[in-house]
Amino acid sequence: MMKNDKQVKLRSFFTLFFVSIFMLAFLALLPGEAKAAPGQVEHIDGEFSSQPNAFPDFYMRVNPQKNTIYSPGWPRNSQVAIKINKSRVQTVQASNYGVVDVTLTYDIQAGDEIELSTLFGSQHLKHIVEIIEITELNISNNTVSGKAEAGKTVQLTICAKSGNGPPYALNCIWPTIELGDSEENWSADFTDLVFGKPDVNEVSISAEVKDAQGNSTIASTRSDYHYHVEPNRTITVYPQTGRIVSYGWPENADVFLEIDGSGPETVTADDDGMVDVTLGENVIHGGTELKMYTLGSTTALEYTVENLGINGSNFHTNTVSGTADQGKQVSLSVFARGNIPGSPGMFIEDWIRTTITVGDTETWSFDFSSLIEGFPVPVEEIYVYSRIEDSHGNATVVD
Known part of the structure; x- marks a missing residue:
């Protein structure tokens, strides 16, 4: 009888033991905080971390501009406490994917200490909000x-x-900017990202400063983007008559013209965006500074008239000479024209072109004998056209 009682008690003990083990295993499978003993591998959402309290993609990102906190890597559906400057602000629940994504009513400022932690403190993050602005x-x-x-x-x-x-x-592109010890302002150019892509309609920017633990403060902005190609605005100046021809303006726009800082004078572009105005003799000369712009524009077309002159043509030696600044490239065209004998109103015209690099004497000359000697009819008229053009297509013309 004693033996049977002992067997019953043993059975009851083992039954209770296995039921307890089963219940513990069942409770471990329920959503909640995941805990691991110090030094053990912790398993979160199918990924592993070999360091104690080190979770995969476990960080916080704070946006003071929007008062938001984003932080992945928490136990799924766990309760996470948010403290700012050691005072609890609120408690939020991580998503089923272990993400805390919350907008606070608190106005986050640079220098604030933000701490996130599970209710039992097994998992926590801390970050001092950085200074970062766009x-x-x-x-x-x-x-x-x-x-x-x-x-x-x-x-x-x-x-x-x-x-x-x-x-x-x-x-996207990801520029990194290293600020110097006394440098607080930063800037970046994203022309290469949008150049030649007329279908771009929005640009978004995020600027981030991280701490040593990988937590960060960010600022962000976005803007509609309208692809634009700046027109190739050019100016051509004829100093002898004071004529100015300029292309690339909005059609029928009022264009302001300044001469050596005086003015402005208002001129009007035509239907094709061309400005053509003649100011008269002795108004423009070499060194005159011209500036053209429209109302509200942020950039202006600026040009300094070249020192270009033609001394004259010598029909006895078939040469032409002139002046220009040293190192300038003078594009020269010489036209010859003669009437066809016995054919009133009929003529032959031919030309020769060359480019001359001006030397240290700041003079240039050209022999156009080859044009005259091979001309099929007597030459009755010679016309010389000289031009200096810069890399933007702006030019000074003397003829």
Whole structure:
């Protein structure tokens, strides 16, 4: 009888033991905080971390501009406490994917200490909010600028969206800016991202400063983008008559013209965006500074008239000479014309062109004998056209 009682008690003990083990295993499978003993591997959402309290993609990203906190890597559906400057602000629940994504009513400022932790403190993050600002996004010249604390590294993400989608294309670049010890302002150019892509319709910018633990403060902005190609505005000046011809302006626009800082005088572009105005003799000469712009424009067309002159043509020696500044390239065209004998109103015209590099004497000359000697009829008229053009297509013409 004693033996049977002992067997019953043993059975009851083992039954209770296995039931307890089963219940513990069952509870371990329920959503909640995942815990691991110090030094053990912790398993979160199918990924592993070999370091104690080190979670995959476990960080926080704070955006003071929007008062938001984004932080992945928490136990799924866990309760996470948010403290700012050691005072609890609120408790939020991580998503089923272990992500905390919250907008606070608290106005986050640079220097605030933000701490996230599970209710039992097994998992936590801490970050001091950094100084990071985007002060200007200039769509006209494809630049972005801002401020950060001196000595910090600013990581930019600049993306250009094409198409109205879905689907749509998103192309990004990631410039990194290292600020010097006394440098607080930063800027970046994203022309290469949008150049030649007329379907780009939006540009978004994110500027980020990280701490040693990988937590970060970010600033962000976005803007509609209208692809623009600046017209090739050029100016051609004829100093002898004071004529100015300029292309590339908005059609029928009022264009302001300054001469050596005086004015402005208002001229009007035609239907094709061309300005053609004659100011008269002795108004424009070599060294005259011209400036043209429209109302509200941020850039102007500026040009300094070249020192170009023609001394004259010598029909006995078939030469022409002139002056220009040393090193300038003078494009020269010489035209010859003669009437056809016995054919009233009929003539033959031919020309020769060359480019002359002006030497240190600041004079140039050209022999056009080859044009005259082979002419089929007597030459009755010689016309000389000289031009100095810069790399932008602006030019001074003397004839």
